[in-house]
Amino acid sequence: MSRFQRVRDNLRRAYDSGRESVRQARADEGVAGRPEPDDDFEPPPRPPEVVHDSTISQDDAEVPHSLRIAAAWSWRLIVVGVVGWALLHFVGIVSFVVIPLAIALLLSALLAPAVGWLLRLKLNRSLATFLVLIFGLAVIAGTLTLVISQFIDGAAELTQKASDGVRQIQQWLKTGPLHLSDAQVTQAINNAQDWVNAHTSQLTSTGIATAATLFEVVTGMLLVLFSTFFFLRDGRKIWRFIVRLLPVNARWSVADAGDASWATLGSYVRATVLVAFIDAVGIGTALVILKIPFPFPLAALVFLGAFIPIVGASVSGAVAVLVALVDQGWVIALIVLGAVILVQQVEGHVLQPLIMGRAVAIHPLVVIIGIACGATLAGIIGALVAVPLIAVLNTGVRRLSRSRPEVPPNAVVVGGTSATN
Template identity: 25%
Template sequence: MARLPQRVAGASAGRRRAPVQGLPAQPFGYALLATLGVGAGLALLGALSAVATVLVYVGLALFLALALEPGIRYLASRGLPRWAAATVMIVGSAAVIALFVVAVLPLAVQQVGIFGAQLVDGLRELPDQAWYAWTTDNLVALDLNGLLSSLTGLLTDPQQLSVIAGGVLQVGTGLINGVTAVVIVTALTIYLAVSLPTMVSAVLRLVPRSRRDMTGSLLNEVLDSVGRYVSGQLVLATVNATFTLLLTVFAGSPAPILLAVIAFVAALIPVVGTVIGSILVVLATLTVSPVAALVVAIFLLVYMQVEAYVLSPRVMSRAVAVPGVLVIVAALAGAALGGILGALVAVPVAAAALLVINRVVIPYQETR
């Protein structure tokens, strides 16, 4: 009977020493470490957000350098040293850009004013058109007179023009940042174009020796494919702009150079860019006459077929073939994340990812 209390006491002491389920041994220490981890993650995200503009500059310079890479390699295969081939491509590109800025851009800006004045005159003359009178008499649901007066007042009201001028002034204040960005991107592009093989070799040193050859071959193929895609897109945009310029001059448009610039910028956007640029050109040609707009629309429709089935396969023959659905999804996702620049970059990135999947992921899955 004397041992029973000891057993009961021992059992109660064991129950007191049992750890509480669901809690760590040192909950405050774990909580402190978790808080420090979250804080470090937030600080890292803040740092990435702070340097986001710099990362955009570097990415844009890399894509421009890759666009110059096919030409540099072609000149290097003809016997020129790497630095000389890069110098020729950089100087040639700079000359083309300078010619555009000096000769084309001022005319395009001048034609903005001419096109705006002609647009206002055309809106004022709309009530005298027979089709306009028929539309206002038969389609009572549309208040075309009120819409026309509002649009004309917007373009001629001094107060509205002052608001627009204020917006232009804000754009002008951001011009300094734009010039700074151009200088930085240009310097980075020159550096990357000259030293791209050296940078690739430095990156490959971080890869184990057993996988270095395969990784180097894959990396060079990705860079070549992206470079061919970017340069090919520039060629197609130039052809589109040239055709638009000739067509709008033939149609009697008051701003052919402006429309050619719009067509060039729009054609850089994959899949839908040419369609958007063509629609804008046709709508602008309506200021000449509906017949001229119809003729321009027919010729642009024919050109889009030629570009899709003749020009694009020839220009993009050596680039990675990306399915149309993937191109559309990548362009939309890139536009949602980074606007026009994101749409331009998204398709080459998708092409590189598709190449990695075809060269690495699928063969690995086949061997399992």
């Protein structure tokens, strides 16, 4: 053995003996620091840890389950309420843009089948959209012109008959079951005049504000026209662009819900137009038979009012009853009222279930609440848009929450990303 090997073996033995001495010293120190066992004392057993799927700490586990669920619902509802309030506030700020866009969507849903029919005739998409839009504007302008002209032509006669009707009411108040005296009737008339005089400034300011917003109304109408044109021509491209902004996993679901919602909106608008036309024909026929003045303008008013379900047609029918009362008296007015009620019953029990169908079926209570909320938030436009908005959201949420068939664990999915493209 060489000298170098002997030195290496000596170093190796010295290193091993040093490590063994260190291990023995550590073992002796641990035994010396350990307390002596006491037979009279036994440590209490550790309580089992409570594990809940809905908790992340022991403190949460001490809270009752029902309280935790209520708190979870509460803060989530608060977040949703704050977001909803902020969204409504933002819509109120940009209502000058939102309202024309909403009207343009309704018009696009109504006119889209006509554009599709012209496209099947091999017309250019821009030309087909332009022709449909021009034809629709001509129909609306012609109808409004006819209605306004008839109202203007008969305004003097209607005013005279309204004065006669007021005198008849005064006479009925004296000779009817109320038996009011001349002084009481005069006092009631004076109170009405005082109310009008007291609110003259408010009425005048409202008129001035309305005149000041004439430019905004014209601008909004132009925005409706341009938006309707581009929705009809490029609506599919716009929707695809919006869907591509979403995450890949959500594109197919959102696109499917959007297509179903658009179909629901189109069905609702077309069914509403048909129901409104039938209401106008029914009430207009009754007015013609009973020889009530302005039958066509009143029928047109019923047609426009029917776009607000349940409420609109009733209010416009009440106007027809008032005109009949002024012109023909109580008996004819009651007959017109019966005709209006009959038409409303046919609409509610036959036309709505038959024409609307299950695609846009909404409970009447939801319709009333939606109209009330829409009218409170945005006036007539809100009442007009509330029901189709509820129908669209109903269809979209149902389609998004629709359950899909589960994929077996051992299944192999081939081309899983193809559905999102």
